[in-house]
Amino acid sequence: MSTRAGAPAAHTTLRSTVALAARILPVHHPLHSFIAVNPLHGLETLPFADAVARSGEWYGARGIPSDEVFRTAYRAGRITDADVTAALVHRYPDLASVPPVRIDHTWVAVSDLLRLELLTAAPAGRPRRGHHTRSEHGAPAVARTVDTYTTRWCAAFLSDGAAWPMPGATGRFYAAWRDLAFRDTTLPRAVRAALRGLPERAEDALAAALERLGVASHERLAYLRADLTRMPGWAAHVRWHGEHEGRIDLVEYLAMRLTYESLLLSSTDAPSSTDATPAPQVPQPPPAPRQRVAALAAQLGARATDEQLAVAAAAVANYPAPPAGLLWLEAYEHHYRDRLLRRLSGAGSPPSPHRPAAQVVCCIDVRAEGLRRHLEAQGDYETYGFAGFFAMSISFGDLDGAVQPALCPALVSPAHHVVERPAITAAARRHRRGRRSMAAASDAFHAAKDAPVSPFAMAEFAGWAAGPLAAARTALPATTARLRRRMLRVIAPSAPTLLDVNETVPLEQRLLYAQALLGTVGLSGRLARVVVLCAHGSTTENNPYQAALDCGACGGHRGGPNARTAAAVVNDPEVRDGLAARGLVIPSDSWFVAAEHDTTTDRVTVLDPHTVPGSHRDAVAAVSRDLARAGDALAVERGAALPELAHRGSRSGRRVLRQVRTRADDWAQVYPEWGLAGNAAFIAGPRSMTRGLDLQRRVFLHSYDADADTDGTALETILTAPLIVAQWINAQYFASTVEPEIFGAGTKTVHNAVGGAGVLSGHEGDLRLGLPWQSVAHGERLVHEPMRLLAVIQAPLDRVEMIIQRNPALHRLTTHQWITLVAREHPGRPWQRHTPHGWQPWTRTNPLDQETR
Incomplete structure (x- = not known):
């Protein structure tokens, strides 16, 4: 939020307090550019465990799945005893070397005692929101009324393109609301009279409302945060507008809400002064070690002697009972992670020494993993992964004049505007x-x-x-x-077009784009005659969350324009000459082709075929045919997991293919595709790490060649941009699964779109954050497994460490356990886990133990 010129010191202080209070909020993008965000992004400065506790305190939200979800997973074998032991050893590294203790006639490992304690612990209760506004505490009806007015005014003001726009909607929100609010005849007469005399500045109105509410200066931060977290959806969307120079910001939003609250409270008999901070809770002291051991012995049905209890209590005393939910989560994650790392340890098929038939560069999106796998099965193809904007930070204007303002990650701003011209x-x-x-x-x-x-x-x-x-x-x-x-x-038959890249992007910038694309993925060596840059997008009908299925690296849009721009840049003779002068030679017979993968239908379309020279048309046609076959195979594979198809038993692949593709055109379909559900890991390394492995469309795959990146520039770009975006996606799916009513969007069946702002459940209430339940589950069955992201890197450990240390955001994510990062320098070397105390060997459990349940 910017401070307006000439604002008095009190205004500046108030705006600073609002900005500080808003740090707990996510940022909710409009539907047309809906991209993934971590709803707890503002708490990433804290360790994950502390952020989970804070989300319960402020939102009343679970930060991790309930104990019952984990216990169900344990009974089903999704979590094994070995997983729980591995989680305990990771938390208490010396636990593995502690000698067993004798209980009755049996020797029992201390880790087994702690695991039994976890299994028999009473389930944790649901967190309760601990901070409340005056009206929430003393007059709930007033709080609900304020929420109702908030939805009405925000929906009216932010519904761009409405047939009957709100008067004053082209100006600032506070001014428009101030001119209209007192005309509302549903309000008490005294409230309407007070609304007539509101000050001209939102800051003054907010300060006056806080004074009427009796909020002292030292209470302001907590009170404002309590109000913002009551309706976090609208507040998060208003925050986005405030950060993008919109017509509304959080000061205006809070001025409206707190003005209503203070005036409505003054017109009722509700108490006017109650604290917004939670009542202090006296923590229950943990049971003494001897009590813990005695209880566990009883669970084992054993009779321990006093001497045995004393010895066992002395051993257990070194290991306080950890928070059950966090330990369950780590065990749940370990089950998947350990299996993945074991599979990667055994992989390592080097590329063929001869020139491949073609090379295909796909987005790192988890859905591209299946396309790459099926294409490589079609013939002599090499596939690569790169963020789907292909290093082209652009806005785009199509032939019809429509403009897509930001086809690039949210971390960067578009540097150039590319426009289609008639061919x-x-x-x-x-x-x-x-x-x-x-x-x-x-x-x-x-x-x-x-x-x-x-x-x-x-x-x-x-x-x-x-x-x-x-x-x-x-x-x-x-x-x-x-x-x-x-x-x-x-x-309106389609017309061939060209892009005005050479006119709008300076040569030096084009050279940098090409160098970043080719160098980062390891394409700077040998190149095939045909190199396909394959973007992606999604086709669905009647879906407000269309952008959530498009390319996140392209700002929630289809990536076709980026692929076309990148191909035009690298095919330009002037760019090739400039690259050759820098030591990066592109063979004269190599041609780059743009394509786009529709992730709902798994059709792959070659873009701009009219620009392909005659010498390459047969080769491009052959690649196109094999991409079509790969897409067909992938669609059939996905069909096995889609609702309405999975339970119908075996059918012909052709019929499954037809039914999968019908979903893109069905305006009643709430499960058009699963999007990125299931995402769990990010891999940066050569394709030899993963070639031939079925990773079940759960892994972001970014190509990286450590030998060609001696200064670490490419790796630093990968770890500070694509990895961060992947973590956002992972965190949003995690939160929408764990807490669908607070951080998700609930069920699609009652959604109502509010202009381009977002959706409501029904006709009023808060703007919904996150993803619909149908994006992460089918009925009560979870499709997405809520796990934090695992980052797997093949690079020198000192290079990875240097990059982590000099990038604060990455350092916070790794040391605060928002992600787990493992690395190895070469194939065959053991995996090392990055910890606040340095690199430590990945704790591997016995594979036989993993299979016993």
């Missing part, structure tokens, strides 16, 4: 004419529908057609979609 003028003219006709018809229909009187006539005139059409779209989604596409091709 054939006549074709472009016909395409634009058709598009304008369709847009004019659509605008006329919506204008008539939204006008005060004409909807009644519209219902009489168009209802006979709209009803059957809606029924057809519901019953025959694939057929109606095919007819719509045919009609579109007739009215």
